[in-house]
Amino acid sequence: MSRFQVVSGKGGTGKTTVAAALALALATEGRRTLLVEVEGRQGIAQLFGSDALPYEERKIAVAPGGGEVYALAIDAERALLDYLQMFYKLGSAGRALKKLGAIDFATTIAPGVRDVLLTGKACEAVRRKDKQGRFVYDHVIMDAPPTGRVTRFLNVNDEVAGLAKIGPIHNQAQAVMRVLKSPQTAVHLVTLLEEMPVQETADGIAELHAAELPVGSVFVNMVRPHLLDEDALRTAAGGRRKEIAKTLTRAGVTGSAALVRPLVAQAAEHAERVGLEREQRAVLAGLGLPTAELPLIGDGVDLAALHDLATELRKQGAGEEGDT
């Protein structure tokens, strides 16, 4: 199964939550996972209710069976300074570069350099081994930029490799690209059962395929239970209002006559939604990818909810495919 799992999705679909739940799910049975974020939003810290993450891998949660989840907020500037230090023993010269704005240039303006540094750091963690030659992390899960930008973000190494035709950044980009395009990597997309996110997911998959990046699963997030099926609702909208009023009264509801219309109206909205969701499910099924569904967590996602979601993912075998 893929050791590097990249999680993307349209804004508002909960990709950080899914990435975190996946990191927990893959950390069972004594395994160790690393959850990385690259956009400086501190979404992981908020989710796990911890202080802001430093540029340092630290344990953020334990999984059933002695597993561990580590987390890291990758900062492009620090990654570049580390990198320069590693290859050039720059020391104080690094600070001089920073003062001149060269670091700022390299990490914010120079095309793609920032992205190479971010993906490069994650790939380094994927490949890192301990003294016994075992992988330090069984899986690295990245909370990646949203669907609209993820292909460019991951593929930017190609761009840089083309632009910087020689030199260490070029080599780094090539090395990163080899990891990203291998079956070791899977790019997952998170969606909701709504038209726009599903459309964006389909577009995103096409872009990933075009860039020869390995597509993993589709995660359908915030799935709400269907409390009443569509046919029942159609019946409700029909001529049974009087009966409904009587039954409400029988169930102990007072003033039921005035409630029937709004209740049936709510049911009609629900029916419309169920119908739209079914259409979107069909579109997703047509993508031919493994799919996992996660339920809507009403009251904000906390650690307990993350564990529930992780259990759900384990049940569905999410993240287990790939690298066969």
Place this chain on the structure above:
Amino acid sequence: MSADTAGTASATVTEGGPDTDPVAEAGLDTDALLDDPDIRIVVCCGSGGVGKTTTAAALGVRAAERGRKVVVLTIDPARRLAQSMGIDQLDNVPRRVDGIDGDGELHAMMLDMKRTFDETVEAHADAERAKAILENPFYQSLSAGFAGTQEYMAMEKLGQLRARDEWDLIIVDTPPSRSALDFLDAPKRLGSFLDGKFIRLLMAPAKVGGRAGMKFLNVGMSMMSGTLGKLLGGQFLRDVQTFVAAMDTMFGGFRSRADATYKLLQAPGTAFLVVATPEQDALREAAYFVERLAAEDMPLAGLVLNRVHGSEASRLSAEQALTAAENLDDARIVDQRAGKAGLGDRVAPDPAVTASGTTEPPLSPEAGQASGPQTSAEHQDTTETEPPHENIAHAATAPEGDTVDALDTADAIDVISIEELTAGLLRLHAERMQVVARENRTRDRFTALHPEVLVTAVEALPGDVHDLDGLRAIGDRLADGSAPAPAGAA
């Protein structure tokens, strides 16, 4: 809550139903904003997925139908939005939208980042220099969209549109950035970079070195370009240097235009609308944005809270609804047992036999006692009007595999009992009320932090927007939403 309060500028602020709790947040009157001739720019900002683009388009349609000449500048590449305005594909030029009622006009365009950058270069450099820039590999990568370019170009385009003075009102939605703040930060960053000391050093070390005081920098420079050269490869650095040299004459222009657009955003003719949904993350970002706008002296008009749920049956609480649903379940279980007894030995029955052979389930004594003799009689009536195969519906939900398999499912569909149906309606309502309560809590937290922010709540639509009518419906809700949510703060 009526659309015809629209003409009165401040009416909705004090408006509130007689039986609704006074909500701490005051109402945002979007119509007054759209009608104000002094407002020339409306910026919709907020985190991803909250409906910024749709809000911008809906405001555009509404403003145009209220007689203004409007252009909507969208950054969202979703074709769906263009289609909802009857245009196949938006591009970098404003296109007139057909089907707008009244004297106003609506134009729409989508930011093409690269095209805008190219045009800016072409407009500010002579032909030969422009060609050199446009062909430079570094420029090509930069303009194709890396950190900050999109935000910068959105600002650039906004500045251009405003300078043309062809429209009464420009409505712009902001790029789906890493964080909402990038929109404000990125242009400055790119501007200051293009103007910065680093790029000047890159460009002309000799020029800088000529001044005695800059000797140190020159030393730093050669070390640095050496390092960067090693790191990035010499060709890359040469591309950058060529690019910078070619752009030299434009630096002042970039910086001063970025500054001018920034000032434009601070001016009284601009109104910011922060868009959010009543969810924790979105409102946290919204709060962050409200604070940032205040810090930057940017004029905030208010908060558009999208996809808010209410209920006209809010009198019935979630708990009451669930209890009532359970009462019906209890009655049903007894019914079902009775029904099964009617099926005899519970051997998987032939569907036809089941349908015809079903006996009326006797009314459960519990249900009868619970609701009194009169309603019990009513129930008797109800069951008599039911199709006789009520038991099939029950059996379909029963775990016994044989029974289920034997059923004709098409038949089972029609035969949901009135108890099941009503219990379903009650459970749906309970879920709705829980959503309403949750949204109110999230909203209250925001209001506690920022009581000064005017809010309009836009009721959730079950589906997506596909056409002008859909946008009009959103526009109506935007205008109506300044009254408190129907469910109050229950």
